[in-house]
Amino acid sequence: MNNFKILIIQEIQQQIKSFKFIIMLVLSIFVTLSCIYLQVKEYKERQNSFIEESNIALNQKNSFRVFSEVKVPILIQPNPLSICVKGVDHIAGDKLVISITDLPLFQSLYQIKNPFLKIFNSYDLIDIIIIFLSLAILFTTAETITGDRENGVLKLIFSNKIKKIDFFYAKFLSSLISFSVFLLVIFLIFLLIILFLPFVELTFIDGVKIFVIFIFGLFFISIFVLIAILISLNVTNSTNAVIYGLITWIFITILYPNSIDFIIKTTSSVPSTNQFEASLGSVYKELQDQIESNVNLPSKRNVSLGKTNQCYPGFPDIIGVTQKNVFEAYEKSVRKNIPILFEGQRKLMDIFDNYNDKLIKQRNKSSYFKYVLPGYLLNEFASKVAGTDVRSRKLEVEKQARFYRQNLLEYFESRGAFGLKFFTQMKRGEMKEDYNQYESIIFKKYGWGSDDTYPRIDLNDMPQFKLKNKFHFPLEELLLIIIINMLLVVACFINLQKLK
DSSP: OHHHHHHHHHHHHHHHHSHHHHHHHHHHHHHHHHHHHHHHHHHHHHHHHHHHHHHHHHHHTTOOOSGGGOOEEEEOOOOGGGGTOOTTTTTSOSEEEESSSSOOOEEOSOOOOOHHHHHHTTOOHHHHIIIIIHHHHHHHHTTHHHHHHHTTHHHHHHHTTOOHHHHHHHHHHHHHHHHHHHHHHHHHHHHHHHHTOTTOOOOHHHHHHHHHHHHHHHHHHHHHHHHHHHHHHHOSOHHHHHHHHHHHHHIIIIIHHHHHHHHHHHHSOOOOHHHHHHHHHHHHHHHHHHHHHTOOOOSSOOOEEEEEOSSOTTSEEEEEEOOHHHHHHHHHHHHHHHHHHHHHHHHHHHHHHHHHHHHHHHHHHHHHHHTTOHHHHHHHHHHHHHTOSHIIIIIHHHHHHHHHHHHHHHHHHHTTTTTGGGTOOOOGGGOOSSGGGSOHHHHHHHSTTOTTTSOOOOOTTSOOOOOOOOOOOOHHHHHHHHHHHHHHHHHHHHHHTTOO
């Protein structure tokens, strides 16, 4: 037992003092600092955009004149854990607009303008662990047993009656401990920077999630340590062991995942972007034509303050002052076109859903082949814990937004929004058959220049959106990485028996 402890301590000291280990540690610290700087900068700009949009939404809440103008924004606050685990947080969008004429689809509040920064901004702390930490392990540990065999240390160790199993555990635990310190340094740098930033607020739950991701990272390290030992057990030359380690790293982190993505993408029946946009365009054009064909206005009309919808010209946004028969003609067209609009929107959403479903199926098909990759498992586990995965960050939010929109449309209908109130607040008793019969006070109230005097809609009883964050623990990824570790341990035991 005493020899076992001495062996572990000696291995740890040898590992940490090695030139390769120090170089990889320094390089990883530099890359970590650079990565965190870029991610923090992006997070701050996204946070500023969120605050700016929130203030705009707050100011607009009581400024809507008619129901066609009512647009309720759903703003997604940046997730502080996205600095560590981006997932799809940076590409999913930050805003959805809920209204009668808008589709509940994600929009982005923030865009990276510098294309050079855009390349590096796609990498996060998890990518550093997947790329640099795995490389460091294979680069420094692949020759751990091979080197002992070459310089005669292996013969000396076994002559001191140290069992092969103890020798294996000493090698494994010493490397695991050394690179756990490596991992800890990366996470501590992240936490020390984040905790001193006033615009980043980490909760206790966020701290627990970071700790859980760190623990999973230890399983990730363990896999590459075992792979390195497995290579070292089967190769007799140190240089060849390092080369095999690098080849293994290239295959696991670059070649295999990118090949799977390419094969799945080329064999899947997902429409191209042009085909997708063409499908949307044909339905959208048909909807526009159908709506415009239902608008039948009197040839003689005078309008003071008249605006039509930019997307659907057949819909009036607001009509200030006009003849009574013109008001009635607009009302008739609105009542006739609202069901047509909703049916057209349903068709458009079906196209979006069908396209997204195919993309998700393509991604899931790719996942089946990638679940053997430790890097993929770490990325999936971390994003699900952080809440930046596709399901939590995009699909769940869109689902809740659509449900909220349905409730909001029912509320609008109860307020008479699908008739006159869609485009005017002028009461029927105030409407005149002849445009010239209107008094000047009516023009001041409803006509051009009435921005301050036009009545505002009271929306204090309007339903409010509240996002319900649902946490799904990634048990599948945890079980898989444990199984992979166990299989590699068995493989090492088998090869250990052949060691001479």
